[in-house]
Amino acid sequence: MTTATATTPALARPRERLLPAYLFGGVLFGIVLTKGELVSWFRIQEALRFKGPYLYAVFASALAVAAPAFAWLKRHRVRSVAGEVIAIQPKALGRGVRYVYGGLLFGLGWALVGACPGPLFALVGAGVGVMAVACLAAVAGTWVYGYLRPRLPH
Amino acid sequence: MIGELLHRPWPWYVTGPLLGLVAVGLLLLGNKPFGISSNLRHLCAACLPGDVAYFKYDWRQSGLWNLVFLAGVVVGGFVGGVLLRSPHPVAITSQAQASLAAIGIHDFSGLVPREIFTWHVLLSVRGVLMVVGGGFLIGFGTAYAGGCTSGHGIFGLADLQLPSVLAVVSFFAAGAAGSFLLLPLLIP
Numbered sequence: 001m002t003t004a005t006a007t008t009p010a011l012a013r014p015r016e017r018l019l020p021a022y023l024f025g026g027v028l029f030g031i032v033l034t035k036g037e038l039v040s041w042f043r044i045q046e047a048l049r050f051k052g053p054y055l056y057a058v059f060a061s062a063l064a065v066a067a068p069a070f071a072w073l074k075r076h077r078v079r080s081v082a083g084e085v086i087a088i089q090p091k092a093l094g095r096g097v098r099y100v101y102g103g104l105l106f107g108l109g110w111a112l113v114g115a116c117p118g119p120l121f122a123l124v125g126a127g128v129g130v131m132a133v134a135c136l137a138a139v140a141g142t143w144v145y146g147y148l149r150p151r152l153p154h
Numbered sequence: 155m156i157g158e159l160l161h162r163p164w165p166w167y168v169t170g171p172l173l174g175l176v177a178v179g180l181l182l183l184g185n186k187p188f189g190i191s192s193n194l195r196h197l198c199a200a201c202l203p204g205d206v207a208y209f210k211y212d213w214r215q216s217g218l219w220n221l222v223f224l225a226g227v228v229v230g231g232f233v234g235g236v237l238l239r240s241p242h243p244v245a246i247t248s249q250a251q252a253s254l255a256a257i258g259i260h261d262f263s264g265l266v267p268r269e270i271f272t273w274h275v276l277l278s279v280r281g282v283l284m285v286v287g288g289g290f291l292i293g294f295g296t297a298y299a300g301g302c303t304s305g306h307g308i309f310g311l312a313d314l315q316l317p318s319v320l321a322v323v324s325f326f327a328a329g330a331a332g333s334f335l336l337l338p339l340l341i342p
Contacts (some may be wrong), residue, residue: 001200008341011183018183018219019219020220022183022186022222022223023222023223024226025180025226026197026223026225027229027233027250028172028226028230028232028324029223029227029230029259031230031231031238032164033234033235034231035169035225035234035240035265036163036164036166036169036170036173037163037244039231039235040244041266041267041295042243042246042254042262043244043246044206045250045253045333045337048326049254049330049334050248051250051253052225052245052246052247053184053251054246057167058169058170058299058320059170059308060179061166061167061169061174062171062173062174064171064174065170066175066308066312067179067312069174069312070178072324073182076279080181080182080183082184082185084184087185088181088187091315091317094261095274096320098300099320101298102299102300103240103299103306103322103324103325104325104327105291105298105299105328106294106298106324107325107327107328107330108298108326108329108331109289109290109291109326110329111332111333111336112291112332112337114181114305115290116190116291117193117194117240117296117301117302117304118227118302118304120237120292121227122228123228124218124229124231125230125233126232126234126235126239128265128266128271129273130156130271130272131266131271131278133276133289134286134288135287135292136289136291137286137287137289137290138289138290138292138293139197140289140290140293141194141293141294141297142195142197142198142296142297143198143204143206143293144290145197145208145293145297146208146209147162147206147208149206149207
């Protein structure tokens with residue numbers, strides 16, 4: 001968007017300068033999660049039991065906006081406000097094992113709690129205090145993954 | 155009138171596009187990948203890296219923006235879930251209600267069932283399995299898969315990445331299986 005001021009010493013400043021914007025983005029995301037009922041255990045169960053289209057319609061319309069926008073930003077090599085050319089790192093496929101095993105374990109947890117990471121934190125803000133325990137357990141789960149990582153298939 | 159409008163829940167065609175715009179906005183702001191679960195790693199790196207290679211990186215450099223974003227999510231949860239709280243139960247389909255009633259859920263008010271997510275139930279085996287066990291699996295699984303519903307489900311899929319397709323199919327499959335097979339065992 002803006003012209004690059006991209007020399008190494010200058011980079012630190014825009015990063016700090018944009019923190020309020022990221023905070024605002026998070027607030028917006030939290031409001032979307034709550035007002036869009038994506039924090040609702042009932043909505044998630046409705047979707048995971050295939051008893052209603054709401055969550056799938058949300059995903060489809062989110063992708064209908066984001067996918068063409070991503071492609072456009074990349075094709076036109078648009079610069080971000082911070083000054084870098086927008087580029088998305090492709091995730092390494094490898095054998096793909098980590099995505100399947102990790103996805104399966106996450107999915108089980110998702111069914112048990114009825115919330116994925118974003119809604120988990122939004123629910124704490126919405127006053128469901130018990131979810132703070134689930135957030136801590138999630139941090140612990142990530143820590144144990146990091147510890148076991150060298151021994152896990154990826 | 156305005157008050158009623160603000161407290162009303164949003165339909166999918168408002169919620170979905172706004173979610174997409176959040177991901178687009180992060181790219182536009184600072185070329186940042188949208189993803190919540192990375193914050194779990196940043197929190198480990200910041201608080202308790204131990205002797206684990208996975209947590210030895212400069213989390214301020216790569217993750218401070220995202221932790222600030224996460225703090226915003228908690229604030230946004232308060233704004234949307236308390237200040238602008240909808241007075242009505244979430245309007246799930248009657249088929250969904252019937253399916254949940256069949257496994258013992260009868261109170262549909264609030265954001266989560268009162269039968270499960272209270273401090274009192276948390277002190278039981280069932281509560282520990284669901285809240286602590288479920289939370290642990292979420293943290294372990296998203297770190298293993300390198301993303302969650304936002305990082306893979308929205309950001310990765312919007313960028314047409316095959317790894318994200320694998321992850322999304324896997325977590326929806328396990329989510330459905332867990333909901334049908336595990337939940338009935340845990341709900342009284």
